[in-house]
Amino acid sequence: MPAQGWIEVSDTYCKGCELCISACPQHVIALDMDRLTPKGYHPAHLVKDGCTGCAICAVVCPDAAITVYREVTKAAAPA
């Protein structure tokens, strides 16, 4: 069972460039077409379960708009 993760995409910085969407190995990110950021872009957000907190989206984001969380499993927890 892979670790479970969660991302938060900031409205201030996200420009809807979709680099994270194509980079995500789990294909769980999409643009939120119902909302606009203050700059007028559709921000990215998680649309389904399956995020593993791998942070590839955050690594590719040109605007450092993504904060990534991952649950600390018993296997990963520091001893």
Added chain:
Amino acid sequence: MTKELYEGNQAMAEAAVRAGLEAYFGYPITPQTEILEHLSKRMPELGRTFVQAESEVAAINMVYGAACTGARVMSTSSSPGVSLMMEGISYIAGTELPVVLVNVMRGGPGLGNIAPSQADYNQAVHGGGHGDYYPIVLAPASVQEAIDLMVLSFDLAEKYRSICMLIADGSIGQMMEPVEMPEMRPVVRKDWDWAVSGAIGRERRVLSSIYINPPDEEIANLRMFKRWQEIQKNEVRYKEYYLDDADFVIIGFGTAGRVALSAVRAARQLGIKVGLLRPITVSPFPSRVIDQLASRVSAFLVVEMNTGQMLNDVQLAVKGRVPVEFYGRLGGVVPFPNEIFDEIKRIAASKLSLAVDPRAAWYERMTAEK
């Protein structure tokens, strides 16, 4: 001939092509990159030479080399780029080569911004490069004038073996106006007696600006100075508006002069007797006409988009006979006609004094209100 809509930069580029430009060496910089782009298409089309150099320093030295062969050659840049060209410009002047340059002036100093300004007047007119040299400097105030002056500048440069520089503020480069383009002139490589081309069947020639023996350098400088005296005598150009019965006269070049014209017309509607003198050649400076005006008008107002560079040349010509006021906008800000109109009303209503420093007074007014 039908009029066409042209952007200032493209118009200047096309006018140069039609005047028989053989070679262009340049570098991109806002707000004049359109000149480079237009020529990058046109020159190869016509089998002429175009090179985008690796920097403005490289570009001006390419111009120097090409000019030594007697070709019609040009480079263009904007304020920071022209600063980079200064050494090359001095070399070109010292070698007495005909070269045409265009400076599309932007806000500065330093990186500044990409908005229009006239703050390179001193750099152009009073020699930004080292040594004693006097370029011919032309200041257009409309796209049509830029075209006409561009064609003229090649002829002037060759007539006097001199640098001819067009200083257009950024707005002239960027605006679009209906214009008449001149007919295409063929490229003619003239048989100069000074140009180098491979000494087949003639004595060899050397083009340089070295005169290692100081008295020889002095002779060269005197020769260049004598040529400058001829230019001053024959090539002054300016436009007069409402000067015949003017009480006081506004002096402004380029866009500042054009904006002032609107204000002058509005003032004339109110019966204020103001006139406008718009120098077209800022070098040679129209000192004689200002000198004549100074003996019959009561004041001058110099309007510029800088902190008063042409102001000094006006004051020299006026020789302290009447007050010279100043109004300037800086850093890329273009004045509106109503600002100059307010200045006209202020001058018409006040008693001006010769003792006032025009710049200090202007600075007070600029920073006082609001």
Added chain:
Amino acid sequence: MANLAKPENLVYQRPEAFTDVSTHYCPGCTHGVAHRLIAEVLDEMGLAEKTIGVAPVGCSVFAYSYFDTDFVEAAHGRAPAS
């Protein structure tokens, strides 16, 4: 899943060496990626307070607005010299 958003679960966040300014670069422009990599290194090596940035000319002429360090603006092509 939002209950995962706790400090002890944090894997990646915006580098400290960045200011809070949203960049003017086009969406997807890799200028942003390069900036972020530099900011991450500054954070990792603790160098932000000792850094003087030199901004070039071009889109990244405003780099001084994006990094929280001392900055100097350079002339065209002269950033390494400055």
